[in-house]
Amino acid sequence: MKLSHMLLSLASLALATALPRTPNHNAATTAFPSTSGLHFTIDGKTGYFAGTNSYWIGFLTNNDDVDLVMSQLAASDLKILRVWGFNDVNTKPTDGTVWYQLHANGTSTINTGADGLQRLDYVVTSAEKYGVKLIINFVNEWTDYGGMQAYVTAYGAAAQTDFYTNTAIQAAYKNYIKAVVSRYSSSAAIFAWELANEPRCQGCDTSVLYNWISDTSKYIKSLDSKHLVTIGDEGFGLDVDSDGSYPYTYGEGLNFTKNLGISTIDFGTLHLYPDSWGTSYDWGNGWITAHAAACKAVGKPCLLEEYGVTSNHCAVESPWQQTAGNATGISADLYWQYGTTFSWGQSPNDGNTFYYNTSDFTCLVTDHVAAINAQSK
Numbered sequence: 001m002k003l004s005h006m007l008l009s010l011a012s013l014a015l016a017t018a019l020p021r022t023p024n025h026n027a028a029t030t031a032f033p034s035t036s037g038l039h040f041t042i043d044g045k046t047g048y049f050a051g052t053n054s055y056w057i058g059f060l061t062n063n064d065d066v067d068l069v070m071s072q073l074a075a076s077d078l079k080i081l082r083v084w085g086f087n088d089v090n091t092k093p094t095d096g097t098v099w100y101q102l103h104a105n106g107t108s109t110i111n112t113g114a115d116g117l118q119r120l121d122y123v124v125t126s127a128e129k130y131g132v133k134l135i136i137n138f139v140n141e142w143t144d145y146g147g148m149q150a151y152v153t154a155y156g157a158a159a160q161t162d163f164y165t166n167t168a169i170q171a172a173y174k175n176y177i178k179a180v181v182s183r184y185s186s187s188a189a190i191f192a193w194e195l196a197n198e199p200r201c202q203g204c205d206t207s208v209l210y211n212w213i214s215d216t217s218k219y220i221k222s223l224d225s226k227h228l229v230t231i232g233d234e235g236f237g238l239d240v241d242s243d244g245s246y247p248y249t250y251g252e253g254l255n256f257t258k259n260l261g262i263s264t265i266d267f268g269t270l271h272l273y274p275d276s277w278g279t280s281y282d283w284g285n286g287w288i289t290a291h292a293a294a295c296k297a298v299g300k301p302c303l304l305e306e307y308g309v310t311s312n313h314c315a316v317e318s319p320w321q322q323t324a325g326n327a328t329g330i331s332a333d334l335y336w337q338y339g340t341t342f343s344w345g346q347s348p349n350d351g352n353t354f355y356y357n358t359s360d361f362t363c364l365v366t367d368h369v370a371a372i373n374a375q376s377k
Contacts, residue, residue, distance in 0.1 A: 001273070001306055001336050002198070003055070003144040003350050032226050033133050033191045035266055038301045039331045042079055042133055042191075047376045048325055050369050051080030051133075051334040053306060055145075056348050058083050058120045059098045065342050066122055070130040072340060072356050077369045078132075080191050082305065082334055083123060085136035085180055088146025090153055101176055103146070103154030108172040110179050117183065124184050133191035135305075135334075136184070137232050138177050139163075141198045148196075161201050161253075164212040174219055185224040192228035193220050198271065199233055201253030206237065209253045210262075217264035228266040231259060232305070235270030240297075241290040247277055248290075256291070260298045267300050267331075272307035272320065281309070281316050285323045292329035304333035308352030314363035321368050325375070335364060 034041045040049060052073070060066055073081060087100040098119050102109045111117060120136075127134050140147035148163040151173065157166050164170075177193075184190050195216050201209050217229045236247050237254035260268040270291045272284050279287075288304060295302035304324045309316045317335065324330045339347050339355035346355065354360035 001053070001055075001271070001308070001350070001352070002142040002276075032188055033228060035228065035301055038296060038299070038329050040267070040301055040303075043131070047331075048372050049079045049332040050365070050372055051078050051082070051332060052338040052365075053082045053334055053336045054338045054347075055084045057081075058085070058123050059087065061096075061098065061115075061119065063122050063126070066126045067129075068342065069338070069340055070126040070132050073132050073338075074130040076356075076361075076365050077373070078338075078365065080133050080135065080332060080334055081127065081338075082135040082137075082194075083120075084140070084145060084197070085120065085194075086139050086145060086147075086176075088139070088150035090146070090150055101146075103150045103172070106155055106168065108151075108154070108175065110176060112179075117180070120180075121183065124187055124189050127189040128187060132189065134189055135192045135194050135230070136180065136190065137194035137197050138180065139173060139196045141196060141200050161204055161208075164199075164201060164204075164208055174216070177216075177220060178223060181220060181223045185226070190227050192230050192266070193224070194230050194232040194269075195220075196232050199231065199254075200236070202251065204253035206250055206253055206255040206258065210255065210259055213259050213265065214262050217262060221264045229264060230267050230269055230303070231265060232269055233259070233271075234306075235268070235287070235291050238290060238294060240294045241286060243283075243286070245277075245279060245283070247279070247287070257294050257298060260295065260300060260302075265300075268295050268298075268302035269305040270302060271305055273309075275309055281319075284320050288320060288323045288330065289327050292324075292327035295329035301331040302329055304330055306334065306336040308336040310351040313354050313360040317364055318368070321364065322371075325372065 036046045039046050089099045089102055092102050093099055098115050100111055100116055143149050148160050151169045152160050155169050220229050233254055235256055236252045237250040238248050238256045242248035274281050274284055291302055307320055324333045336352050339353040
């Protein structure tokens with residue numbers, strides 16, 4: 001998702017008192033999430049799962065706030081949480097804002113301190129405690145929280161699309177991947193490593209992203225062969241049941257089916273934002289089933305990883321959930337995005353957010369999870 005709001009300021013939040021450098025990995029179960037045919041397996045259960053997104057949870061500075069979110073997810077049986085594993089800056093913050101990596105003057109510095117990756121450490125620790133599985137990605141297509149442009153700016157590349165082919169940039173990117181993966185490679189709380197949030201290469205030949213995906217996923221597997229790896233793309237570039245609309249075309253340099261066929265990619269992802277893409281809400285059902293067919297043909301499960309609207313959440317998104325749940329090839333869905341209320345106020349709302357214990361939450365989480373559980377019996 002491309003965020004439209006200002007970066008979340010955490011300077012006013014209370015700093016956590018206990019900040020372990022790395023998680024203890026004392027999860028209730030040590031079985032790593034995996035795939036089984038066209039399905040996912042979590043904690044020994046193979047089937048369909050519900051989850052959500054929270055880009056901001058790793059930027060919270062109070063451990064109790066992180067635990068609140070995880071406890072609510074666990075109570076709601078939302079098994080998968082996708083979080084930002086990046087927070088790139090070109091200038092070091094001085095106001096206590098969390099940052100993970102500084103890019104400046106052709107160098108990159110990883111912040112492993114209390115206002116850096118130790119915040120992500122606690123997200124993993126809390127996920128282990130509450131049995132939540134995390135998708136952690138490494139960079140953003142968009143400029144929110146730095147993104148690929150932060151690398152491009154620091155290393156003097158000509159355009160953002162150079163991110164995928166610039167040798168120095170890719171070395172820094174892989175160094176960051178190694179730093180993150182090595183911290184959590186033994187944790188059963190990791191559902192998957194994700195190359196990027198919504199990678200695109202507009203106007204590029206599809207070979208550019210294909211080669212980058214192949215190389216990067218192979219590198220991640222060399223660091224950690226036990227966890228799943230996925231791309232994090234929106235599902236663009238698909239000729240299955242294509243209606244010719246832009247998301248089905250190859251204009252963003254993506255070939256969904258070909259990329260999914262890469263041996264070091266374990267499952268596919270697709271996103272769904274009709275408001276942003278200029279399509280109808282009903283169009284979304286065909287988008288889901290078309291990808292399900294492609295996933296089935298490749299023989300790997302797929303995840304409806306992001307979907308959202310700014311109003312009428314229940315009426316619009318519930319049919320998408322039902323379509324995904326009934327589509328062979330789709331094995332989980334994660335709505336965008338999770339919202340809750342802390343002692344200091346509400347979590348960020350980018351327009352697509354709906355909040356814990358609201359009527360939309362009842363419709364799209366409580367009722368959705370109940371339907372999944374009933375179907376699995």
